[in-house]
Amino acid sequence: MIHDATTRAWVTLMVLSGASVLVALTGGASFGGSVAGALILLFAWMKARVILARYLGLWRAPAWLSGFNWVLGLYCMLLLGLFLAPDFIR
Amino acid sequence: MSFPIQVRLFRLCRGSTVGSQEDRLDDKPDNAPVNALETLPGDLIMWVLIVSELLVFGAGLAAFLSVRITDPSGFSLAQARLSPTLAGINTIVLITSGFLAARALNLRLQARRSAARWHLAGAGALGAVFMALKVDEYLEKAGEGISTETHPFFTFYYLLTGFHAAHILAGMVILALVAWKDDPGDMETGTAFWHMVDLVWVLLFPVIYLLG
Numbered sequence: 001m002i003h004d005a006t007t008r009a010w011v012t013l014m015v016l017s018g019a020s021v022l023v024a025l026t027g028g029a030s031f032g033g034s035v036a037g038a039l040i041l042l043f044a045w046m047k048a049r050v051i052l053a054r055y056l057g058l059w060r061a062p063a064w065l066s067g068f069n070w071v072l073g074l075y076c077m078l079l080l081g082l083f084l085a086p087d088f089i090r
Numbered sequence: 091m092s093f094p095i096q097v098r099l100f101r102l103c104r105g106s107t108v109g110s111q112e113d114r115l116d117d118k119p120d121n122a123p124v125n126a127l128e129t130l131p132g133d134l135i136m137w138v139l140i141v142s143e144l145l146v147f148g149a150g151l152a153a154f155l156s157v158r159i160t161d162p163s164g165f166s167l168a169q170a171r172l173s174p175t176l177a178g179i180n181t182i183v184l185i186t187s188g189f190l191a192a193r194a195l196n197l198r199l200q201a202r203r204s205a206a207r208w209h210l211a212g213a214g215a216l217g218a219v220f221m222a223l224k225v226d227e228y229l230e231k232a233g234e235g236i237s238t239e240t241h242p243f244f245t246f247y248y249l250l251t252g253f254h255a256a257h258i259l260a261g262m263v264i265l266a267l268v269a270w271k272d273d274p275g276d277m278e279t280g281t282a283f284w285h286m287v288d289l290v291w292v293l294l295f296p297v298i299y300l301l302g
Contacts, residue, residue, distance in 0.1 A: 006196060010189035013292075014182060021178035024300035033302075040296045047292040055192045055285040056140070057131035064130055075148055082155035083301050086162040 009054035016043045016050075037083045045076045133279045140286045143257075147250065147290045151297045154246040161242070168243035169302040171236065173227070177299040180223050181291065187216035188288040191265065191281040198277050206277070210269040213284065217262045224255050250294055257287045 002008045020043045027036030049069055052058045058065040130137050158165040194209035231244075238245045261284045268280035 006189065006192045009192075010185065013185045013189075017178060017181045017185060017292075020296055020300060021174055021181075024174050024296075024302070037301050040300050044293055044296045048289055051188070051285055051289045051292065055188055055288065056282055060131050061129040063126070078152060079155055079297060082152060082159065085159045089159065 005054055005059075009050050012050050013047055016047050019043055034084055034087065038080055041076045041080050041083075045073055048072050131278075132282050133275070136279050136282045136286075140282070140289070143286055143290060147254070147294060150246070150250050150253075151294065154250070154297065155301075157242050157246070164241060165243045166302050168241045168247075169299070171231070171234070172247070172299055174299045176223065176227065177295055180220050181295050183216050183220050183223070184288055184291050187213045187220070188285055190216065191284045194269075195274075195277055195281050198272060198274050203272055206272065207269045210265050210277075210281075213281075214262050214265045214269075217258050217265070217284075221255060221258055221262075224251065224258075247298055250298060254287070254290055254294055257290070261287050 002011060020040050023036050023039045023043070027039060049065075049072070052068050052072075053065055058068065127134055190209045190213040194206045194213065197203075197209060198206035228248075236244055238248045264280045264283050268277045
């Protein structure tokens with residue numbers, strides 16, 4: 001168990017980055033490009049949350065952290081929509 | 091005393107004023123309502139920069155995926171020319187660099203100045219490793235005859251990763267400066283810039299290298 005929040009954030013970021021690459025390399029074949037894309041963007045959003053909260057110190061300002069989380073979450077959903085758009089247009 | 095308008099606006103946004111002693115924030119009673127901007131950690135102007143950079147890169151990435159709608163197979167073929175593994179290694183390098191920068195600030199706040207400086211040096215060195223891998227990637231692409239004109243994918247690729255790399259270079263200079271003049275406030279602002287570069291990369295990396 002890691003007690004230091006900064007180190008815990010670093011380990012979380014490492015795991016999420018590794019998982020992103022793993023999903024990109026194997027996920028498309030395993031469970032389709034759409035699910036792989038959604039997972040990759042979910043991991044990106046989670047990484048952004050960790051950096052904002054722990055490295056940029058927003059854990060001390062929960063209202064701001066929540067605001068950033070919402071906006072980044074909506075933005076990642078926009079990116080997912082744009083990524084999936086060609087499948088719906090075809 | 092006369093202050094430039096930017097300073098007056100900045101202080102006004104922070105909830106303080108440039109006026110007389112009795113107007114100052116320090117003289118507010120303990121139960122006075124707190125300005126929302128005052129709850130932001132660190133320097134307000136750095137947060138303005140962070141939001142600005144997120145908007146610029148965010149617009150760039152949205153434009154990238156919008157143009158991809160017109161030619162998804164072409165974008166997929168172009169993306170196959172990149173190495174997600176190498177970009178993943180660069181992500182680990184940058185994340186570790188951010189970790190060292192965050193630890194440097196913690197150490198400085200504990201008055202462990204020498205250790206803080208070494209951590210900043212490590213963060214900067216990993217920034218240099220990131221740049222070396224990025225230059226190697228660019229040289230490899232140039233060797234394959236890939237330029238900004240090859241395909242719209244590569245126009246965005248060079249534009250977005252190149253602009254980000256420019257921020258890495260600027261961040262390395264800033265880390266060196268705050269290691270040299272190690273005022274805790276300056277160090278907090280300098281490392282915040284580095285974390286912003288980190289933050290932009292964790293959004294840029296999956297869109298350019300992984301989504302395909």
